[in-house]
Amino acid sequence: MNRLSQEISPYLLQHKDNPVHWRAWGEEALAEAKREDKPILLSVGYAACHWCHVMAHESFENDEIAALMNALFVNIKVDREERPDLDGIYQSALALMGERGGWPLTMFLTPEGEPFWGGTYFPPSPRYGRPGFPQLLHAIAEAYRSDRAKVETNVTALRAALAKMQAPEPGNGLSVEAIDETARFALRLIDTHHGGTAGAPKFPQPTFFRFLWRAYKRRGEAVFRDAVTVTLDAICQGGIYDHLAGGFARYSTDDVWLVPHFEKMLYDNALLVELMTEVWRETHSPLYARRIAETIDWAMSEMCVEAPDGEVFAFASALDADSEGVEGKYYVWDEAEIDAVLGADAPAFKAAYGVRPGGNWEGTSILNRTGMGLPADEEERSLAECRARLLAVRRERVAPGRDDKVLADWNGLMIAALAEAGAVFAEPAWVETAATVFRFVTTHMSEGGRLKHVWRAGQARHPAVLEDYANMAKAALALYQVTAERGYLDQAIAWAGVADRHFHDDAAGGYFVSADDTTDVIARPKSVADNAVPSGNGTMVEVLAMLFFATGETHYRERAERSVRLFSGTNPQYLLSIPGMLTGYELLESGAQVVIVADPEDPAGVALRQAALRAPAGPRFVLPVGPDQALPQGHPASGKGQVDGQATAYVCVGQTCTMPATSPAELLDRLPG
Secondary structure (H helix, E strand, C coil): CCCHHHCCCHHHHHCCCCCCCEEECCHHHHHHHHHHCCCEEEEEECCCCHHHHHHHHHHHCCHHHHHHHHHHCEEEEEECCCCHHHHHHHHHHHHHCCCCCCCCEEEEECCCCCEEEEECCCCCCCECCECCHHHHHHHHHHHHHHCHHHHHHHHHHHHHHHHHHHCCCCCCCCCHHHHHHHHHHHHHHECCCCCCECCCCECCCHHHHHHHHHHHHHHCCHHHHHHHHHHHHHHHHCCCECCCCCCECCEECCCCCCCEECCEEHHHHHHHHHHHHHHHHHHCCHHHHHHHHHHHHHHHHHCEEECCCCCCEEECCEECCEECCEECCCCCECHHHHHHHHHHHHHHHHHHCCCCCCCCECCEECCCCCCCCCCCHHHHHHHHHHHHHHHHHHCCCCCCCEECCEEHHHHHHHHHHHHHHHHHCCCHHHHHHHHHHHHHHHHHCEECCEEEEEEECCEEEEECCHHHHHHHHHHHHHHHHHHCCHHHHHHHHHHHHHHHHHCECCCCCCECCCCCCCCCCCCCCCCCCCCCCCCHHHHHHHHHHHHHHHHCCHHHHHHHHHHHHHHCCCCHHHHCCCHHHHHHHHHHHHCEEEEEECCCCCHHHHHHHHHHHHCCCCCEEEEEECCCCCCCCCCCCCCCCCECCECEEEEEECCEECCCECCHHHHHHHCCC
16 A cells, blocks of 8 residues: 555655555565565655656656556655655666666665666656666566576676765865866857857856856856856846746746746755855846845745744745646736736837747746846836736746645755845845754754754654765854854854764765765775755865864865865866865865954944955855954964954954954955955
8 A cells, every 4th residue: 555645745646546556665665575486666756846746746646657666666756855865876786787867866776775767757658768767677677587697787886986986086186276277168168149058958057157156256257257147137037937926936848948847946945045156246237136035025924934932933845836737837828818907018028028929938938038138117117017917817826736845955045045145135034044944954853963854744754865964064154254242153062063973974974965874785885976956075175274263173174175186187078077175175265264353243343244244255254243252263363353342353364364344434445455
């Protein structure tokens, strides 16, 4: 029988009524496979995944196919967002087989959980150049039953390859010159007209473009700046952006950012807010300022999940692409609908948002402002009123499903983005929201000092992965820089300590994705490549750099440098896959510390802190220090204090600090480019 009804994952609950005898991942399911000597069919997906819904409808809701699955396999369903460690292992196994990964992930395992064959989406009958799912099930079951030697050969080869992922060959370390060469190499991939990387589909890739922006700040070459701003302009005006309610879709299916894959993920929006905020510091683009505010408004209105006590809230993970079983139905418009809603205002609105007879996608229109700038104030007021009327009508439609589970790592990304944006745009409500979400995680997703990865419906489950500790530590440090509240620094130190005790490889360096007491994984890989979200190892280098700046304790720097050596290389194509680590290394190697000696509530100190956070400078860490607080002897600002009892700032790079600054203007003069 199907046993998913006791789970909390919205994705697993979507499958609780399937005729497939699904089990959740765990010892019980693995024991059943061993007892019955059946291979495991592992299906991995997530609630907002369109092709997961398609395969579910075509195969998992089909009585005949379900009967075949039940007879031949022990069937296990995994939410990749609940168990990113499991998903990472089996996605890697699929890649080692020479197959392209993605979701739904369909893997065939031995009863011990070791993979021997796999793929992604399979249709119910042969098409798209793929075998029909029933035929595949028969073939895999027959191979397992009658050709165990071949199965074992596959298992052995994959086991050895996965083991190598636990022990990468260390490199010789990084240099700023190697980072510059990688950035120049990256420019070959850029679509200089439409933004993003060349070709379709197009993903926003905020971590990659943050790396290019840092190259611009370091090199001063306009080609790096333009690669980022052309991309952000196109994303902000294209159909990938929801022009009525705010928020960005996961990616564009075409090469002009018009047609999104309509699901909205928390992580994309958090990372784009972070990137646009950083770029706005220099460009002061009103477009970015508006999209940041609208995206935060969207998150606040559509993504908040309250704790049972109602005192704190966090953010849900995603909105689905589909409504009423149709991808994008909630978001697109027929020209006649717009005419009916807007009346005399319709022609101007349609001209502004690319609405035309016959539509621009499958007979309907995706609202977009591609190639247009921001309208003049009077026109914008009229368009805003039209957007509000259309949004009110849209909200009467059947809305896409919301995956309302709270993920610690993704919320960490949004906390950091909100804290930074709140400081840069002088929006204290955003900072307070970041603090509220932070309290949710520390209150409802923490047990004995250890984080849980997921929370939903009053329950926290699943061991935290490295990204949870890395992203939440970065979030704590963002709040510390903005608020000067020491408790945030203490919490970042504590979480870094947990990562050191349970994730760090003391023998070789670097951090494993899974903790040492996570017992239901077949491997503990070390991942450094950035995908849709930055890798935990890359983020940890940035966190360790900030902790070294904040405390002066050399073991943070040593641990960061060891990770950099382990994952470094000389091939720019490889380095291009780890932009998060390259950005963290630059902060460690040449980032500025802005040490502000002042009482946290001193208005002059607050003004210095705000100036440092808003400045269009390169990588920097703002370190609030109380007037009576002594920095460690090894810290470059050790022994430096206030000038004539005034709030005072020092800008330190390496072991050298500038002359003291007691006004924002003086501080800005001392900050490096």
